[in-house]
Amino acid sequence: VRQFADVGGDRTDALVERMLAGDRTALARLMTLVENRAPELPALMSRLYPRTGRAHVVGLTGPPGAGKSTLADRLVAHARAAGRRVGVVAVDPSSPFSGGAVLGDRIRMQSHFLDPGVFIRSLSTRGSHGGLPRAARDVVRLLDAYGMDLVLVETVGVGQTELDVMRLADSIVVVLVPEAGDAVQIMKAGLLEIADVFVVNKADRDGADRMQMELAQMLHLRPPSPWDIPVVATQAVRDVGIGDVVAALARHREHVTSTDERAGRAAARRAAELVDILDEELRRRLETGLAAAPNGVLASVRSGETDPYSGAMRILSDATTLAGLVRTREP
């Protein structure tokens, strides 16, 4: 344990103290450590772990253009009016042209940037190597430990990584618009099985009634479940229907907190997280270790002399080399 706490431990400890005392700059710097997957993460997160579990973590997903950011903005305003503190995590793809996360929709959030009860963070997918769901999970933990009552996690796309990100949420809102396609498209995108609440936004547009009806029909085809997924109509830009979304979320939270299956899910989640944390560190050590061995397998694979599979087999069949590789620490 010492070995890990030692890596920048003093600095991190001081940041954690300041963050827990309410310092926003310290919170932002800890988030950067998390986003960069710094080596001191396990030590940092094990310190914060006992402080977490209080926030209601709500995921917002759906196709681009559904109005998720506007809905998030309204939910923030609603929660603030009720005196609740709010964190927002926006998972954005990165672009080599804009040089970072696309901030178009974040501009709408500017009214909240000066509010000390709100903290907004964009997470870019750049160079994530499958690490984005992990970074999002740890950023949410930081906001939880910081004392936020509500943490909104918004994704831009609706692909597999975005669904993985959504797994960290207590409640998942799938936002659709009348033109988002028919029931088959929604099923194809894997949205039906993750939704705890459906929102049909821009409900004044043509086709909104048809979409609500199709959703209701699809939901009828599900096997019986203790939670009936509500379909809520909103017009986020006009602030219509937001109270219904908030009420649905409150009911869902009450539902998951009171069911027995929650403990079983939490145990499985912790076990999966242990493997994830170990895997992330082993991958890091592998990359460092392989690069540090000159004229080794990596060089031979790079030049094309050895194919990647044969190179991997050479390393995996040699226990001593393998043990040496995973023992390697970063400088």
Added chain:
Amino acid sequence: VRQFADVGGDRTDALVERMLAGDRTALARLMTLVENRAPELPALMSRLYPRTGRAHVVGLTGPPGAGKSTLADRLVAHARAAGRRVGVVAVDPSSPFSGGAVLGDRIRMQSHFLDPGVFIRSLSTRGSHGGLPRAARDVVRLLDAYGMDLVLVETVGVGQTELDVMRLADSIVVVLVPEAGDAVQIMKAGLLEIADVFVVNKADRDGADRMQMELAQMLHLRPPSPWDIPVVATQAVRDVGIGDVVAALARHREHVTSTDERAGRAAARRAAELVDILDEELRRRLETGLAAAPNGVLASVRSGETDPYSGAMRILSDATTLAGLVRTREP
């Protein structure tokens, strides 16, 4: 090396021989091994590696409802008419309701199912644990080794995993429809930076001209590049514009084959693949090893007595335990 070749080696060898001799059943069974991430994968793929690199691998991506499956169907028909053999890999999300990949659009492909020059495979995302891009890559390699001239890879969503899947393609076609949203939505989905060819499908609909113009304007904002990304208008259901897509793809293939940067990209790709293969096997060993140690760290994390980060630190700081874990082979 023996250790790996031994795992079901005889059976796999026989399958490979039969597959290379043109046996479709053997090809299908090898694909199942790949999809299940069987332990003999490195040995299998290292045998096939020298047989690959001949096929033109074309990725088709874009929002749900853009008509990718119809376009794929037309591209298959076009290639078959030219005497080329075609593989199709459809990356579909899975649904607990349908019990597997959603096959709605696959039905359209049925005309090709009886054609011995076509092989179609759906890959489900179920339980992929980030392994889907790897499975897709290896399935494409199998089709390449089998002797397909063209391999089409189609994804349903437009999220991060789907973008990762697209990385295996030589040429990426981004399919849009007039109602797919404006330029900002396309940039937000990360589609602009991966496209080698843009297709505006359903080009008879309102807004098609506007979308083509917006795309052209966006493309003008890019830094100068040796490849000018073409924007092709199609009506796939009416078989309009397919020849233009084929021509654009042929030009792009010619372009990437003739540029110097290709060798550098291939070296980096091989190096990344080595790390991926090792990481996948280490994760597998970790999971097996942790589960095999009763009353160990896993049990303590599962019960909540230890948090996942502290559990990971305990294992990582003990080189002997760690070496033992990653040495563990599956039974």
